[in-house]
Amino acid sequence: MAAAGNSDLEPIQQPQLTSDKNMPVADADISNLEAIQKPEVIYRCKKCRRIVAAQENLVPHNRGKGESCFKWQKRSGDAWRKKKEPIECTSIFVEPMKWMEAVQDGYVEERLHCIGCKARLGYFNWAGMQCSCGAWVNPAFQLHKSRLVECPI
Numbered sequence: 001m002a003a004a005g006n007s008d009l010e011p012i013q014q015p016q017l018t019s020d021k022n023m024p025v026a027d028a029d030i031s032n033l034e035a036i037q038k039p040e041v042i043y044r045c046k047k048c049r050r051i052v053a054a055q056e057n058l059v060p061h062n063r064g065k066g067e068s069c070f071k072w073q074k075r076s077g078d079a080w081r082k083k084k085e086p087i088e089c090t091s092i093f094v095e096p097m098k099w100m101e102a103v104q105d106g107y108v109e110e111r112l113h114c115i116g117c118k119a120r121l122g123y124f125n126w127a128g129m130q131c132s133c134g135a136w137v138n139p140a141f142q143l144h145k146s147r148l149v150e151c152p153i
Helices: 030-036
Strands: 041-045 051-054 091-093 109-113 120-125 140-144 148-152
Antiparallel strands (some): 041 051, 041 148
């Protein structure tokens, strides 16, 4: 469970970035460093706007093969034969957090509800689950993007 400003979670060794003149970034202008860093994103409940996750809580996964992963030789869609461009994931996967009451109660799989308004935000399963892109995520703490608001900081 990552927390902002926690020195225990920071990387031990920073990669040595270089500027155009092959000098370390520490010696280069500080404005170059700010341009390299991505803006941080937080995710809020769409109903009550309570913060439920931050970009640092996301669990990345490799994109699967899409619809062809869900059922062997699925007749409807045939996306795997047409080689359409991959669909975007409809969910994000996060690490387990303190606000997830069902996780704290010891359930193996259950719905995830917002602690503020009790709206259903997603689902979790310690055994894992499949993303809409076809990738298998294990353990899975899935939050549906349609139930969240993505806010850049």
